[in-house]
Amino acid sequence: ILNVEQSPQSLHVQEGDSTNFTCSFPSSNFYALHWYRWETAKSPEALFVMTLNGDEKKKGRISATLNTKEGYSYLYIKGSQPEDSATYLCAPYNQGGKLIFGQGTELSVKP
């Protein structure tokens, strides 16, 4: 089973702050990395699917980078807004055909 670590576990920022968090995973047998956004009382929604080393994806104020050689991905949020409050999950895809989810980073943005 892959060991997926996300840090920090939780983060509290003020509206307008930019923030970032990390997903670490074993770099061997890497196929892809998924990022999901999970709001309270809702279901997880896909943000990005990343596959190539050096890949960078962007969706509005949210962007992500991928380093497959060292086994990490960063998620950045520029100018955080209260509606960005959610848990952000990363999930690497391993050779066994499974997505393994990290425990997530819980982001709280105060107005």
Place this chain on the structure above:
Amino acid sequence: EAQVTQNPRYLITVTGKKLTVTCSQNMNHEYMSWYRQDPGLGLRQIYYSMNVEVTDKGDVPEGYKVSRKEKRNFPLILESPSPNQTSLYFCASSLINGYGGSVHSPLHFGNGTRLTVT
């Protein structure tokens, strides 16, 4: 509207009483999967299916059964529920790609089923 539909949303039952949580998707996805979410443990895969009549165990399959008789449906069956199966359950689906899984295709999640077994 493209969606994954789970029912029921909430379920309280007693130990040993068989139950089924239904999952249906209208996106013609080959891949379907069940997860459970417990505090401090994240989403853990129970079972998954690559296509009709093809199912496989995830990381925590004990105490669960699934079936995939039709492409759109993937029910989760608890033959004899126990209190340690109290959890939040999610069904998800995606397209299959050349790697034989949802590598490049994002998962679409249902709204979740909160199960309590007393």
